Amino acid sequence: MRATTIHGTRDIRVEEVPDPTLRRPTDAIVKITAGCVCGSDLWPYRGENPIREGATIGHECIGVVEEVGAEVRDVRVGDFVVVPFCHCDNTCAHCRNGAQSVCSNLGFTLSGQAEYARVTQADGTLVTTGGVPDDDLVPSLLALSDVMPTGWHAAVSAGVKEGDTVVVVGDGAVGLCGVLAASVLGAERIVALSRHEPRQAVARAFGATHVIAARGEAAVAEVRELTDGVGVDATLECVGTDEAMTTAIAVTRPGGGVGFVGAPHGVELSARSLFDKNVGVRGGMAPVRRYLPELLPMVLDRRIDPGRVFDLTLPLEQSPEGYRAMDERRAIKVLLQP
Amino acid sequence: MRATTIHGTRDIRVEEVPDPTLRRPTDAIVKITAGCVCGSDLWPYRGENPIREGATIGHECIGVVEEVGAEVRDVRVGDFVVVPFCHCDNTCAHCRNGAQSVCSNLGFTLSGQAEYARVTQADGTLVTTGGVPDDDLVPSLLALSDVMPTGWHAAVSAGVKEGDTVVVVGDGAVGLCGVLAASVLGAERIVALSRHEPRQAVARAFGATHVIAARGEAAVAEVRELTDGVGVDATLECVGTDEAMTTAIAVTRPGGGVGFVGAPHGVELSARSLFDKNVGVRGGMAPVRRYLPELLPMVLDRRIDPGRVFDLTLPLEQSPEGYRAMDERRAIKVLLQP
Structure with a gap:
């Protein structure tokens, strides 16, 4: 698949990398319809956090479930979903306490600026939107994967x-x-x-x-x-x-x-x-999954429009320009379309 | 009056000092019926906080109002009162927000291990018990001046x-x-x-x-x-x-x-x-005055007995022994009787 990767300070590329695959029976693969660049992506971009050269980057996305593991029950292939950047089983003691970002089975989206992402603990993590959303809702739904929660x-x-x-x-x-x-x-x-x-x-x-x-x-x-x-x-x-x-x-x-x-x-x-x-x-890190039952209806009913934070939309191939625009504060937040 | 004073590391004395007097029209003088030693008094006692040689020490007491300033309206001479260690007007923005320990007119009890104490902002600070309490309630009422709140x-x-x-x-x-x-x-x-x-x-x-x-x-x-x-x-x-x-x-x-x-x-x-x-x-420092309307009835109705923390009662003249007993952890908390 095509994916954004990081190679060093201010060295962002879009390359061909292997498609993510199901590793555990609780995983799902999501075909990304929209991803974006996070302010926290700028820490490694600026050389302020360590990186693994050539690693995929990006942790915010929404999309359609492409494949699910054998133990996934609630999420189905074809569902349109919001993908919280931190994955959780939503059943452990920490999740029941509302601390889903410290889940005992915590995982993260690792290729959110790409064509596909693996989601661990799919049943706990993913929230379906109830059908393919209208185009105008895409930015606000994407904002639910991290920035708004x-x-x-x-x-x-x-x-x-x-x-x-x-x-x-x-x-x-x-x-x-x-x-x-x-x-x-x-x-x-x-x-x-x-x-x-x-x-x-x-x-x-x-x-x-x-x-x-x-x-x-x-x-x-x-x-x-x-x-x-x-x-x-x-x-x-x-x-x-x-x-x-x-x-x-x-x-x-x-x-x-x-x-x-x-x-x-x-x-x-x-x-x-x-x-x-x-x-x-x-x-601390936001327990995204905890807040989605409250926030998603607000977006679907158009009561809030957090998607207004996106002031630049680029095709995935122009990820490097997206990073530059945010680094130079020319853009607040950049939406990427695979 | 007789008062406990501090002169240096582990040098506590009981001496004759001038009686406190009304300095502002919002002050009151309380004749102390019971005072005590606080764990925080051990910081200067152990030389871990700076001291002013010969200063009176002690900030927890209960007693009877002896004298009030010209602007004191709600508290009357003869009232039996709990004296919160931190004095407050109970009307400023911080007090109204429940942060009475950061009152704009904050004051402190400075001679709680003595015969008399000056209380600033008497109307805001003092809480009357509604009559002279039964002897068995004295320790728990005293505990309301600091340790329980x-x-x-x-x-x-x-x-x-x-x-x-x-x-x-x-x-x-x-x-x-x-x-x-x-x-x-x-x-x-x-x-x-x-x-x-x-x-x-x-x-x-x-x-x-x-x-x-x-x-x-x-x-x-x-x-x-x-x-x-x-x-x-x-x-x-x-x-x-x-x-x-x-x-x-x-x-x-x-x-x-x-x-x-x-x-x-x-x-x-x-x-x-x-x-x-x-x-x-x-x-932070407890906003004692904020909690008293809730805690005082519990003590008066004998629903709680925080006075159990006092496991040694001494006459005021034996203050130095009270400090020693707490310093050596022979006593949990020492009640002093003037």
Whole structure:
């Protein structure tokens, strides 16, 4: 099959690789109709995460079930499915506790920017859309494989509730979906930190009531002013850097919560700084499967349109350009069509 | 008045010092009927926190209102009151958000092991018991000034709910009150980490269903076994050291919560370790005033008896012996009678 592969820093190619095959009776193979590039793909692209040369890359996709293993019961060949980037059996103790991203049988999509992907624990992982979706729904359904549930997880982890004032740190696709999540969860004021006009526009479309272009201490000062010095009830940290986390804790009011979903790169938290403000911190990889029963109907009923984060669509063969566009922040998020 | 003072490492004295006086119209003076020694008093006692030589010490007490400032409206001379160790106006934005320990007008009891104490923001801070309490209620009412609300805050911050399995790290008076709090909040299994028999006995009386005498990795292994490798829903960290926090995070199941109330001494949290398990961390100084409307009736109705943590009662003049007994772990918590 044709697949996007990574060979080194800023060296992305589209090549012929072997088709994925069923390895376990609980696997399925999905023929991908749409995949995309994730902000987290930029870490290895920029040489900040180790890679295996020539490995396929990409973990977000939707498509049609092509083949299922002997023990797959609920998912059938021909089903149109959302593929959560983290695969889970949805039956183990962790899954029953709502921590599907720490499933005892955790797996990942490894060739989401390609023609086919293997999905482990197919019955637990895959969620059918009930038929081939209308074309206009494709981006939003694709967003359900990672970026929207991740923004949602940030909001849930931060404890966003009706009437809250919320800050979202990070104007990548996850942060923007965090704005949307906070809005759906009833936040009254949503402050997006963003200095990029196209992202500000999406943030406002998703429900941001305020946009602050400043960063770091200047951003903290603006939020303080906006909240009469109190700080906000809940903050979504959607970057994963030390500066972003420091900002997130600083803008949160005493007793408030920070939800963090950006994979932390060298972030240390001082227990004392949390203690002094009684600020809670919670986050991690999103348990995508947990949220889909709630999010999928919202997309199918066109109540939310997280697919707006895709502002560039390319044929799979142009994956390298997709990476470049995101790396250079020319695109928020790139959809790839096999 | 007679008051306990600190002069250096392990140098506690009882001396004559000036009576506290009203400084602001919102102050009150309380004549102390019972005070006590807190585990946190042992930090300066052991030379691990800086001190001002000759300063009064002690922040937990109950007593009778002796004098009130001109602006005090709700509290009257002669009222028997519980004195939260952290004083608050109970009207500012932080207090209204339930973060009374970060009140904009925060104050502290500074002479709780003495004959009198000044209480700032008297109307916001003090809670009357409705008459002079029966003698047998004195220890439990005294426990409401800090130790019980602090254990309660650990349980609330950890997110303890009906049916949960809970671990309590720390068998000091706060940890034991944490056991009691978890029990009241409906936890089904409560595991106390304790190697001291008298403390184990109190833990069991407060609702612990399991006691583990091991520490560190051995304790983690025992909790894992007890929970079929899953970990517990909520953990109360009631010590404040790095080892205790590491243990707390390690025994918590993916998606669970850690509530921490021991003042952290040099504790750093790796955001990555929280991220990988999706474990939430929340804690800080307890907003005592917030919890008293809930806890005071439980004490007055004899539904809870947190006063059981006091296993040694001494006259105020013997404060130094009280500190020694707690330092050497001969006593769990010492009640002082002026």
